Amino acid sequence: MAAVPSNAAPTTPRYSPVVKTSVGFVAAAAVCLAFADISITTLDPWLEMKRMAWGAVTPDFGAVAGLGMVVLRTIAFALCGVALGAVAGFLLSQIFHLGPVRWMCASVRAIHELFWALIFLQMLGLSPLTGVLAIAIPYAGICAKVYAETLEEAQLPALRTLPKGTGILSAFFFARLPDVWVHIKNYTSYRFECGLRSSAVLGFIGLPTLGFHLETAFSEGNYSEAAALMILFYLLIATLRYWMRPKLVGFYVLIAPFLLGSGAAINMSNIVRFLTVDIVPAPLREGGLLAGQTWRNLGDWSGTLLMDQALPGMVATLLLTQIALVVTGVLALALFPLISEKFFGPVVRTLGHVFLVVLRSTPEFILAYVFLQLWGPSMLPAIVALSLHNGAIIGHLVGRFSDEVRLRPDSPRGINLYGFEIVPRVYGQFLAFLFYRWEVIMRETAILGILGIATLGFFVDSALADIRLDRAMFLIAVMVVFNVAVDSLSRYIRGRLHLSTRAGQA
Amino acid sequence: MLFRLSNENLGYDGTPVLRDISLTVSAGERVALVGESGAGKSTLLSVLQNRYDGNTALIPQDPGLVRSLSVFHNVYMGSLHRHSAAYNLLNLVWPRQSEIARIRPIVERLGLGEKLFEPAGALSGGQQQRTAICRAILQGGDAVLGDEPVSAADNHQSRAILAALSDTFKTIILAMHDVDLALEFSTRIIGIKGGCIALDAPAHAVTRSDLDFLYRD
Numbered sequence: 001m002a003a004v005p006s007n008a009a010p011t012t013p014r015y016s017p018v019v020k021t022s023v024g025f026v027a028a029a030a031v032c033l034a035f036a037d038i039s040i041t042t043l044d045p046w047l048e049m050k051r052m053a054w055g056a057v058t059p060d061f062g063a064v065a066g067l068g069m070v071v072l073r074t075i076a077f078a079l080c081g082v083a084l085g086a087v088a089g090f091l092l093s094q095i096f097h098l099g100p101v102r103w104m105c106a107s108v109r110a111i112h113e114l115f116w117a118l119i120f121l122q123m124l125g126l127s128p129l130t131g132v133l134a135i136a137i138p139y140a141g142i143c144a145k146v147y148a149e150t151l152e153e154a155q156l157p158a159l160r161t162l163p164k165g166t167g168i169l170s171a172f173f174f175a176r177l178p179d180v181w182v183h184i185k186n187y188t189s190y191r192f193e194c195g196l197r198s199s200a201v202l203g204f205i206g207l208p209t210l211g212f213h214l215e216t217a218f219s220e221g222n223y224s225e226a227a228a229l230m231i232l233f234y235l236l237i238a239t240l241r242y243w244m245r246p247k248l249v250g251f252y253v254l255i256a257p258f259l260l261g262s263g264a265a266i267n268m269s270n271i272v273r274f275l276t277v278d279i280v281p282a283p284l285r286e287g288g289l290l291a292g293q294t295w296r297n298l299g300d301w302s303g304t305l306l307m308d309q310a311l312p313g314m315v316a317t318l319l320l321t322q323i324a325l326v327v328t329g330v331l332a333l334a335l336f337p338l339i340s341e342k343f344f345g346p347v348v349r350t351l352g353h354v355f356l357v358v359l360r361s362t363p364e365f366i367l368a369y370v371f372l373q374l375w376g377p378s379m380l381p382a383i384v385a386l387s388l389h390n391g392a393i394i395g396h397l398v399g400r401f402s403d404e405v406r407l408r409p410d411s412p413r414g415i416n417l418y419g420f421e422i423v424p425r426v427y428g429q430f431l432a433f434l435f436y437r438w439e440v441i442m443r444e445t446a447i448l449g450i451l452g453i454a455t456l457g458f459f460v461d462s463a464l465a466d467i468r469l470d471r472a473m474f475l476i477a478v479m480v481v482f483n484v485a486v487d488s489l490s491r492y493i494r495g496r497l498h499l500s501t502r503a504g505q506a
Numbered sequence: 507m508l509f510r511l512s513n514e515n516l517g518y519d520g521t522p523v524l525r526d527i528s529l530t531v532s533a534g535e536r537v538a539l540v541g542e543s544g545a546g547k548s549t550l551l552s553v554l555q556n557r558y559d560g561n562t563a564l565i566p567q568d569p570g571l572v573r574s575l576s577v578f579h580n581v582y583m584g585s586l587h588r589h590s591a592a593y594n595l596l597n598l599v600w601p602r603q604s605e606i607a608r609i610r611p612i613v614e615r616l617g618l619g620e621k622l623f624e625p626a627g628a629l630s631g632g633q634q635q636r637t638a639i640c641r642a643i644l645q646g647g648d649a650v651l652g653d654e655p656v657s658a659a660d661n662h663q664s665r666a667i668l669a670a671l672s673d674t675f676k677t678i679i680l681a682m683h684d685v686d687l688a689l690e691f692s693t694r695i696i697g698i699k700g701g702c703i704a705l706d707a708p709a710h711a712v713t714r715s716d717l718d719f720l721y722r723d
Binding site: 157162166167170171 | 574585590
C-alpha cells in the first residue's frame with residue numbers, strides 16, 4: 001500500500017496581519033497606560049456627579065438671558081466659517097495635485113480650530129473675524145482634500161464626448177461637477193454639523209457663542225443652566241435637516257455675517273506686530289542677523305524648547321492618543337450592536353440611536369471639561385472624553401455597515417452571532433474607520449491641553465498665555481509635523497492591511 | 507479626404523490591437539465596421555476620433571452621459587463649444603426657450619420627447635443610447651463616429667436612428683454588429699479580423715455570406 005501523502009494540519013493557528021496589528025496596538029496602549037497618570041484627585045467626585053445629574057434632569061431655560069441670540073450667534077459663526085472654508089476648499093481642490101498645496105492643506109488642518117482661534121486672538125483680538133477664520137482655515141484644508149478625492153475618483157465618461165473647443169468652465173460645470181455634486185453637498189452638510197460643534201466650543205475662549213455661557217454656567221456650578229444649554233444644542237443638531245434646507249442656504253449665508261456681533265475693533269498695528277515681531281524667535285529679534293552669537297543663541301533657544309517642552313508634550317500626546325485610540329475601538333465594538341438590526345428590535349435601536357447621537361454631538365472638549373470638573377486634572381478625563389465621543393461616531397458607522405451584512409437563514413444568535421458572523425465581517429471596515437480617526441484623536445488631545453492636561457497643546461496654550469508667541473509658533477510647528485506623521489503612518493498601515501481607502505465621513 | 511492612416515499599429519499602452527493599418531475615408535462615405543466583438547473596432551474608432559483635427563461627433567459604446575443632468579442638458583452639451591461659458595452656465599441653471607426649441611425636434615424624432623427633463627440616470631439603456639445620439643446630432647460636424655449606436659434599439663428604431671444620422675452627417679463611420687443592417691445602410695463595409703483589415707469593399711458588391719468568414723474561428 002502506498003504511503004498517504006503527508007497532509008498534516010498545523011498544530012498552532014496562524015493569525016492574519018489584521019489581528020496582529022490590532023494586538024500590537026492594544027499592547028502598545030497597555031504599555032502607555034503604565035506610564036500615564038490616571039488618578040482621581042477631586043475630594044468627593046460622587047457629590048459633584050450627583051449635583052450634575054440633578055442639574056441634567058432639572059434644566060433651567062430661563063437662566064440664560066437672550067438665549068435666542070446666543071443660538072443665532074452660534075449658527076452664524078458656523079455658517080460663515082463653513083461657507084468660507086467650503087468655498088476656499090473647493091477652489092483649492094482644483095489645484096490639489098500640486099505638492100505645495102497638498103502640504104499647506106495638511107498643515108492647516110493639523111491645527112485644531114481652538115488653536116487657530118487662540119492665534120487670531122493675538123492678532124485680531126476678540127473680533128468676529130477671529131471666530132470665522134478659526135473655523136474657515138482648518139475646514140478649507142479638510143474640504144480641499146475631500147473634494148479633490150471625490151472629483152478624482154468619479155467616473156466621468158461624458159468628458160470624452162465633449163465637442164472639441166469646449167471651454168474649461170463649460171466642461172467643468174456640465175461634464176465634471178453634476179455627477180459628484182451630491183457627494184460634495186452631503187459632505188459639506190456633514191461639515192456644517194461639525195462647524196456647529198466648533199462654533200459652540202469657541203465660546204470657551206471668549207467668543208459670544210453657546211460655549212461662553214456653558215463655561216460660565218459650569219464654573220459657577222449652575223448645572224441646571226448648563227443642562228438647558230446642552231439640550232438646546234442637541235435640539236439644534238437633531239433638527240438640522242428641517243431648517244438647513246438647500247434652498248435656504250444662500251439666504252442664511254447672506255444674513256449670517258450680520259448676526260456675528262460687533263466685538264472688539266481690529267487694530268492693524270497689532271496684526272503687523274504679530275507677523276513681524278512677536279512670532280520671530282527671541283534670539284533673532286534681539287541679536288544681529290549676521291552675528292554668530294545670535295545663531296548660537298537660536299540653537300540653544302530651540303534646543304531648550306525642544307527638550308523642556310516639545311519632547312514631554314509629545315510623549316504625553318502620544319500616550320494619551322494611543323490609549324484613547326484603543327479605548328475608542330473597544331467602545332465602538334461594544335456600542336455598535338445597539339443600533340444594529342442584527343441584534344435588537346426597534347425600541348432598543350431607537351434608544352441606542354439617541355444615546356450615540358448625544359455622545360457624538362457633544363463636543364469632546366465639553367465632555368473633557370465635565371469629566372475634569374468631576375475627577376480633577378489627569379489623563380483620565382481626557383481618555384474618557386475622547387473615547388466616548390469617537391467611539392460613538394465609529395459605533396454609529398459600524399452599526400450602519402453591519403445592517404448590510406447578509407446572513408444565512410440558520411445563523412447563530414446573540415453573542416455567537418456577534419463573535420462569529422458580524423464582527424469578523426465588519427472588522428476591516430471598523431479598523432479603516434478607526435485609523436481615519438487616529439489623526440483626529442491626536443489633534444483633539446492637543447486641545448485638551450487647554451484644560452490643563454500636559455499634552456503639546458498645554459505648552460502651546462501656556463506660551464500663548466505668557467505672550468511668548470515665538471515659542472507658541474515653534475511648538476505649533478512641532479504639533480503640525482507630529483500630526484502629519486501620524487496621518488502618513490495611518491495611511492501606510494491602511495495600505496498594508498488593504499483597508500478601504502475611503503471610509504467616508506469617519 | 508477626411509481620415510487617413512498609413513501602415514500604422516494601433517492599440518493601447520504600446521500593445522497593438524491592430525497591425526499595419528492603412529485606411530482612407532473620404533467625405534460623403536458611410537462606412538460600417540464589422541467583425542467579432544474584441545476585434546478592434548472601438549480601437550480604430552477612437553484613433554480616428556483623436557487624429558482628426560476638425561469637428562467630429564462621437565457616440566461611444568458607454569453613452570457617456572452625465573447621469574444627474576436631464577436629457578435636455580445632456581443633449582445641450584453637444585453645443586457647448588458654440589457658446590460662451592456664461593451662456594452655457596445660464597442654460598445649466600435655467601434652460602432658455604430658444605435652446606429648448608432647438609433641441610425638442612431632435613429629441614422628439616428619436617422618441618424621447620416626454621423624457622426631455624428627466625435625469626439621464628433614470629432612463630433605460632436604449633433611451634440613454636438615443637440621448638447620446640441626439641447629443642451627437644445637435645453637435646453636428648464633418649463626421650460622426652459611433653460605436654454600436656443602435657445595439658439597444660429594435661429594427662424599426664434602428665432605421666429611424668440611422669436615417670436621422672444620415673440627415674445630419676455627410677460622413678458616417680459606425681461599428682455595427684447587425685450585418686444585414688450594415689449592408690442596407692452603408693456605402694462601404696470594412697471587416698476586421700485577426701488584427702488586420704480583412705475586407706474593404708463597396709457595400710453593393712458584398713453579400714451577407716461574404717462576411718461570414720469574419721465571425722468564424
